[in-house]
Amino acid sequence: MDQQKLNELKLTAARVRRWVVEGVYRANSGHPGGSLSCTDIITYLYNEGMSIDPADPKNPGRDRFVLSKGHCAPALYSVLGLRGYFDINEMKNLRKIDSFLQGHPCITHTPGIDMSTGSLGQGISAAVGMALAGKVDGLDYNVFSVLGDGEMQEGQVWEALMSAAHYKLDNLCAFLDNNGLQIDGKVDDVMSLGDIEAKAKAFGWNTMVIDGHDFNEIDKAVGAFKSHKGEGKPFFVICKTHKGKGVSFMYDNPGFHGKAPSDEEYKIAVEELDRAIEEAEKEVNA
Numbered sequence: 708m709d710q711q712k713l714n715e716l717k718l719t720a721a722r723v724r725r726w727v728v729e730g731v732y733r734a735n736s737g738h739p740g741g742s743l744s745c746t747d748i749i750t751y752l753y754n755e756g757m758s759i760d761p762a763d764p765k766n767p768g769r770d771r772f773v774l775s776k777g778h779c780a781p782a783l784y785s786v787l788g789l790r791g792y793f794d795i796n797e798m799k800n801l802r803k804i805d806s807f808l809q810g811h812p813c814i815t816h817t818p819g820i821d822m823s824t825g826s827l828g829q830g831i832s833a834a835v836g837m838a839l840a841g842k843v844d845g846l847d848y849n850v851f852s853v854l855g856d857g858e859m860q861e862g863q864v865w866e867a868l869m870s871a872a873h874y875k876l877d878n879l880c881a882f883l884d885n886n887g888l889q890i891d892g893k894v895d896d897v898m899s900l901g902d903i904e905a906k907a908k909a910f911g912w913n914t915m916v917i918d919g920h921d922f923n924e925i926d927k928a929v930g931a932f933k934s935h936k937g938e939g940k941p942f943f944v945i946c947k948t949h950k951g952k953g954v955s956f957m958y959d960n961p962g963f964h965g966k967a968p969s970d971e972e973y974k975i976a977v978e979e980l981d982r983a984i985e986e987a988e989k990e991v992n993a
Contacts, residue, residue, distance in 0.1 A: 748925060838850040850879045853882045855889070860894075881944065883943070889961070
């Protein structure tokens with residue numbers, strides 16, 4: 708990836724994080740921690756990795772995206788708004804009763820949403836169905852999905868992984884937002900997942916472990932997925948991330964799994980994120 712594109716992605720991600728905090732703060736509810744940890748993955752996909760067109764969001768040949776960890780909708784909404792699917796200022800109405808930006812993604816209300824999600828474990832199953840439909844219909848689109856590591860404790864996830872391998876869905880790429888934390892604390896303490904990569908391989912997937920905040924590594928993972936199409940194996944990317952990435956007091960803090968910042972915390976977060984945006988803008992314009 709060239710340096711200019713890298714700088715542009717960093718700037719977009721900084722802006723996405725700023726809108727995540729803005730939306731959750733104004734709603735006084737939501738899930739900032741996990742939204743901030745998966746921001747870079749979703750930012751890359753919608754700005755570089757996926758074949759999509761905000762002006763034609765229902766194009767049958769488009770790539771699909773499923774946010775299996777649906778509670779982290781603020782990240783997806785912010786990416787969609789900045790990408791042009793709707794006015795980004797709608798983030799100020801996040802979770803309001805008359806807003807189309809609900810607490811979890813809803814395909815019938817929000818432009819750019821490919822699948823309603825929220826019940827953990829079910830999103831990846833829907834992504835498997837979409838990928839299978841593409842094969843049956845003879846369409847050459849890709850399906851991308853982001854899961855949470857706490858979500859991997861759900862049995863339905865493993866049924867989906869088994870099904871994807873059985874049907875040879877090499878048009879399916881799943882990203883695990885592996886921040887190591889869930890609402891009750893450390894994933895390893897609540898229900899350890901063991902060697903996730905070994906398990907995914909055993910279920911018949913190609914795998915890769917990357918830094919989920921490094922756009923060059925995300926780019927290489929998506930490139931590897933696309934280069935392996937035709938081999939008959941789905942692709943599983945384990946992304947090492949940090950909950951609350953970009954905001955000092957949320958960083959690796961499970962307390963902000965589903966908690967909005969206070970007035971004082973909001974001010975601190977805004978100062979930090981605005982500074983990050985300013986620094987990223989300098990790099991882009993250098």
